[in-house]
Amino acid sequence: MDQVNRVYLDHNATTPLRGEARDAMLAAMDLVGNPSSVHAEGRRAKMVVERARAQVAALVGCLPTQVVFTGSATEAAALAVAQKGRHGGRFAALPTEHDCFAIWSDVDLPAPYGPDGSMLGGGAKGLFAMTDWVMQPVEKRWSADRTDQALVAMSAANSETGIVFDKIPTDTKVNALIAGTIPFAVVSDITQLAGKMAIEYDADKRPSYAILSAHKLGGPKGVGALINFTADDPAPMLRGGGQEMGRRSGTENVIGIAGFGAAAAAAQADVEAGKWDKIEKLRNILESALEAASNTTIFVGKESPRLPNTSCFATPGWKGETQVMQMDLAGFAISAGSACSSGKVKASRVLKAMGLGDVAGDAVRVSLGLDTTKDDVMRFVDTWAQKLNKHKARAA
Missing domain, CATH: 3.90.1150.10 (Aspartate Aminotransferase, domain 1)
Known part of the structure; x- marks a missing residue:
């Protein structure tokens, strides 16, 4: 079959570039300045980055200052995992998580779904039903009587099956919410959910971190973001010029970021429509x-x-x-x-x-x-x- 008549049905792998993203990227290509420069050309480039930061923040439901641009969702995941020292020094990824988390997991956890795709735990859905199995004291898992913390990766939506947790995984540091278990912080993979469904958090509960990628919602490849909901800036893995407010050094990919922001705004409008x-x-x-x-x-x-x-x-x-x-x-x-x-x-x-x-x-x-x-x-x-x-x- 020729290319004209082909049917593309692999949008979870990557989605075609949106017209809005292409237009924003073409405009950004004409910018001369470095976003870190203080002259007019630099300020214009900086404005493009900050506009995109606000657009991504609006899609996710966070403050613009909580958005850290990265080279991919994989880099964002690694940056989140690097913060595990602030959460007890342990990191675990469910076996159904994407490889960008699975390779870092140092604790075995059970899968959240049964063979039919239904969530385990008596048919109940949502994170707080999952705590029954997430922290069961078995070999290679943490004992239920521990009082320290851990960082756990939980996707908001699984990329392979499409299964969605009925609530975005949330930060459960308050012991009363999960009495008798270890308090754990969450890094939530919202890569597949962002731009397809509304991102909603309970008023007082949200993950510690979230990751997303531009090319999954109609933006360019090679740009992602870490959303940092904690009170502390993430310690950078890449050190140098101190870009991204000291959280990720390296001259910003202004063209890619511009496309990311435009795609995020268009994706949000599609969801709302x-x-x-x-x-x-x-x-x-x-x-x-x-x-x-x-x-x-x-x-x-x-x-x-x-x-x-x-x-x-x-x-x-x-x-x-x-x-x-x-x-x-x-x-x-x-x-x-x-x-x-x-x-x-x-x-x-x-x-x-x-x-x-x-x-x-x-x-x-x-x-x-x-x-x-x-x-x-x-x-x-x-x-x-x-x-x-x-x-x-x-x-x-």
């Missing part, structure tokens, strides 16, 4: 049609709160890698898990942690965008069903 409601209906049409085509296909997290655009499904016996390649040749871009694995296609660590076993290797993810149409969805289903029937015929 309810544009993702239409995409959720398309996602449901997709799954109903797939279900009609295959009664063995498993839809991960279908009964749980999910991102409006994400469907993760597995057809036992039909490898996800094979599906990705076959659909790519047919003109459809989908994925088998996270895109951040150096081009590797392998069984999802996240789905294995959720208890899917060997079926984890048979899963693919379809993630829609605001430009996805019903025709795109139905063409995908028709092609996928044809490939499935051929697979079954060969296996017979």
